[in-house]
Amino acid sequence: DVKVTQSSRYLVKRTGEKVFLECVQDMDHENMFWYRQDPGLGLRLIYFSYDVKMKEKGDIPEGYSVSREKKERFSLILESASTNQTSMYLCASSPSGTALYEQYFGPGTRLTVT
Amino acid sequence: AQSVTQPDIHITVSEGASLELRCNYSYGATPYLFWYVQSPGQGLQLLLKYFSGDTLVQGIKGFEAEFKRSQSSFNLRKPSVHWSDAAEYFCAVAPNTNAGKSTFGDGTTLTVKP
Numbered sequence: 001d002v003k004v005t006q007s008s009r010y011l012v013k014r015t016g017e018k019v020f021l022e023c024v025q026d027m028d029h030e031n032m033f034w035y036r037q038d039p040g041l042g043l044r045l046i047y048f049s050y051d052v053k054m055k056e057k058g059d060i061p062e063g064y065s066v067s068r069e070k071k072e073r074f075s076l077i078l079e080s081a082s083t084n085q086t087s088m089y090l091c092a093s094s095p096s097g098t099a100l101y102e103q104y105f106g107p108g109t110r111l112t113v114t
Numbered sequence: 115a116q117s118v119t120q121p122d123i124h125i126t127v128s129e130g131a132s133l134e135l136r137c138n139y140s141y142g143a144t145p146y147l148f149w150y151v152q153s154p155g156q157g158l159q160l161l162l163k164y165f166s167g168d169t170l171v172q173g174i175k176g177f178e179a180e181f182k183r184s185q186s187s188f189n190l191r192k193p194s195v196h197w198s199d200a201a202e203y204f205c206a207v208a209p210n211t212n213a214g215k216s217t218f219g220d221g222t223t224l225t226v227k228p
Contacts, residue, residue: 105157
């Protein structure tokens with residue numbers, strides 16, 4: 001089974017802090033994604049990566065950056081956390097080709113910024 | 115660009131009753147279509163997918179979905195709901211080009227009455 005793990009299930013940070021959310025997948029997938037999930041808004045794509053050191057902006061990249069130095073790891077960075085970034089963050093990975101869209105999700109990190 | 119609508123925010127059914135969750139999409143051609151399920155506190159899990167061919171697709175946990183091009187719909191069904199099916203369900207659409215991003219609906223929360 002594909003396993004996608006996220007470094008923390010719950011995280012509380014203060015406004016202005018730099019926050020790192022880590023995601024690791026163990027199936028050698030080329031593609032990795034970061035979403036945020038808010039009630040009534042579904043999943044919104046923040047960033048995705050098709051390969052190591054490659055990244056593309058999603059629908060809501062403002063206030064976020066990402067890093068992919070190794071194939072299995074995709075990090076989401078909040079340079080200066082703000083209260084409107086309080087949310088559930090979901091990481092996903094997928095293989096290439098048609099299966100690009102068959103995404104495997106981690107359990108999520110619920111981030112609270114106070 | 116594609117879009118997806120899940121008209122029902124919340125649905126309640128009795129255990130053993132049948133279920134249908136609605137999904138409508140907007141896309142210039144036939145897209146790739148997916149249903150995911152998210153149990154409380156968990157990430158999303160792929161239930162089923164449609165790429166082409168037979169318009170009735172079978173998935174895991176006894177779910178099926180039917181693609182209807184004329185109605186731009188991809189409704190999820192289950193003949194007999196179990197209490198463990200209580201969860202949030204997301205429909206997703208992706209372009210049939212092996213490139214680009216998936217777009218998720220806002221989700222439908224299913225409550226199962228005993």
